[in-house]
Amino acid sequence: MTDANNRIRQEALDWVIRLRHADAADWAAFDAWLGADSAHADAYWPLATADADVAAALAQPLPSAEVIALEPVRKRRWLAAALLPIAASIALAVGLWWTLAPGAIPDTVFETRAGETREASLPDGTRVALNGDTRLVLEGADPRRVRLERGEARFAVVHRADAPFVVSVGAAQLHDIGTVFDVVRDGAAVRVAVAEGAVQYREDATSLRLNPGDSLTRGANGTIRTARIAPADVAAWRARRLTYDQVPLELVAADLARATGVPVTLDTGLAGRRFSGGLHLDAPPEAVIARAAALMGVRARRDGTGWRLSER
Amino acid sequence: MNAKNAAPETLEAVFLRDRARLLGFLARAGAGAEAEDLMQEAWLRIESQRGREEPDQPLSYLYRLLHNLMLDRRRSEVRSARRDTEWADISGGSVPGTSEEPDTDRRMIAEEEIRAVHAAVTALGEPTATIFRRHRIDGIVQRRIAEELGLGVSTVEKHLRRAYAALLDWRSMRDEA
Numbered sequence: 001m002t003d004a005n006n007r008i009r010q011e012a013l014d015w016v017i018r019l020r021h022a023d024a025a026d027w028a029a030f031d032a033w034l035g036a037d038s039a040h041a042d043a044y045w046p047l048a049t050a051d052a053d054v055a056a057a058l059a060q061p062l063p064s065a066e067v068i069a070l071e072p073v074r075k076r077r078w079l080a081a082a083l084l085p086i087a088a089s090i091a092l093a094v095g096l097w098w099t100l101a102p103g104a105i106p107d108t109v110f111e112t113r114a115g116e117t118r119e120a121s122l123p124d125g126t127r128v129a130l131n132g133d134t135r136l137v138l139e140g141a142d143p144r145r146v147r148l149e150r151g152e153a154r155f156a157v158v159h160r161a162d163a164p165f166v167v168s169v170g171a172a173q174l175h176d177i178g179t180v181f182d183v184v185r186d187g188a189a190v191r192v193a194v195a196e197g198a199v200q201y202r203e204d205a206t207s208l209r210l211n212p213g214d215s216l217t218r219g220a221n222g223t224i225r226t227a228r229i230a231p232a233d234v235a236a237w238r239a240r241r242l243t244y245d246q247v248p249l250e251l252v253a254a255d256l257a258r259a260t261g262v263p264v265t266l267d268t269g270l271a272g273r274r275f276s277g278g279l280h281l282d283a284p285p286e287a288v289i290a291r292a293a294a295l296m297g298v299r300a301r302r303d304g305t306g307w308r309l310s311e312r
Numbered sequence: 313m314n315a316k317n318a319a320p321e322t323l324e325a326v327f328l329r330d331r332a333r334l335l336g337f338l339a340r341a342g343a344g345a346e347a348e349d350l351m352q353e354a355w356l357r358i359e360s361q362r363g364r365e366e367p368d369q370p371l372s373y374l375y376r377l378l379h380n381l382m383l384d385r386r387r388s389e390v391r392s393a394r395r396d397t398e399w400a401d402i403s404g405g406s407v408p409g410t411s412e413e414p415d416t417d418r419r420m421i422a423e424e425e426i427r428a429v430h431a432a433v434t435a436l437g438e439p440t441a442t443i444f445r446r447h448r449i450d451g452i453v454q455r456r457i458a459e460e461l462g463l464g465v466s467t468v469e470k471h472l473r474r475a476y477a478a479l480l481d482w483r484s485m486r487d488e489a
């Protein structure tokens with residue numbers, strides 16, 4: 001940048017500040033400055049636009065979902081096998097740690113407690129958001145392979161044609177095709193929903209392509225069902241709400257437990273019942289669960305530290 | 313600087329009297345062919361406020377009105393050219409011709425932008441971050457901020473310049489990325 005450009009930029013910046021509390025004389029001076037050189041307006045407007053954007057964002061409250069910088073739980077395979085299961089929680093940025101890791105790269109583990117949500121960037125730039133009570137493992141050597149051991153994660157994948165992003169979830173693998181998608185794992189049960197792009201679901205001989213608005217539920221017994229979901233409702237838990245269209249109550253109960261941090265179980269009589277509707281999570285757990293029960297038409301009662309849903 | 317306003321004139325009277333000067337301001341600000349259109353828009357705003365309390369300084373009010381109308385247009389042009397950072401979408405300020413309901417990914421970016429801006433301000437350190445927020449968000453004049461924090465006005469000004477320079481650099485770098 002030349003000295004003249006630099007000076008003009010400084011002056012433009014001064015005007016952005018000064019015009020915040022300008023009287024008529026200030027405005028006349030600003031007008032004269034603009035008139036002195038057409039480069040002045042060219043320098044001023046981008047700064048004024050950036051200033052307005054910054055102010056608009058600052059005027060917004062921070063989004064309601066609590067987001068804490070991820071502290072990966074580092075776990076060394078050889079250490080775990082040979083010595084003792086140290087799963088020390090070490091506050092280290094993933095990227096930093098990646099470059100420092102010598103030789104064979106051990107797995108990196110991300111964990112959240114129930115009721116807690118977290119977001120992070122993976123080394124390849126993929127954004128991941130973790131719902132409560134979730135455990136996600138980055139497989140050491142390959143930054144494009146992750147394993148969802150339990151819970152729910154939403155991925156916004158940086159697509160690379162030469163290196164598909166693969167999520168292992170139980171017996172299945174999900175291959176992204178440039179994608180935003182959400183995955184839930186509850187034991188052997190899996191639910192996938194796609195907001196953008198596409199995901200290839202693979203399990204043994206099964207291979208299904210899921211497009212935006214498609215969701216897939218794999219029951220604990222291996223049965224696979226597909227359904228539709230509004231793309232805007234994929235990973236709605238990130239905005240502290242849950243949306244369902246004909247979803248078994250077992251899965252709703254599991255979602256509530258993940259989101260509130262309180263165990264929610266189901267009477268066997270309710271097994272197989274389905275729910276359609278939207279739930280908000282911005283309230284204390286007992287209020288969230290009471291409202292959800294009312295909407296689902298079931299009764300919620302205390303059960304030890306948690307809640308049990310039963311026929312009303 | 314501050315003319316004493318014994319009996320403030322109405323916005324309409326000042327607008328009509330200083331029309332040429334205001335139109336010239338828009339031209340010098342680079343409004344080009346849009347200048348007349350912006351004047352018309354300003355006039356409609358003024359008419360819609362008839363009967364309300366008149367501002368103390370009608371001329372500076374009019375300058376600001378035109379300035380902000382021009383800024384709004386520029387911002388919505390930039391926004392439609394930059395689909396993926398539509399942070400205004402979730403504030404309810406809808407832009408004509410775009411969808412009301414942001415899709416999931418746009419929404420995520422919007423949330424991220426909000427977080428990122430808050431974080432960028434915090435990263436300025438203190439007292440710079442507080443001075444910036446008081447000035448830009450709370451609309452407090454530099455002299456008052458200086459009194460509140462027990463600092464000299466020139467110190468406050470120095471912090472403000474540093475804050476604006478850093479944030480605006482940061483913001484335009486994100487746009488280019």
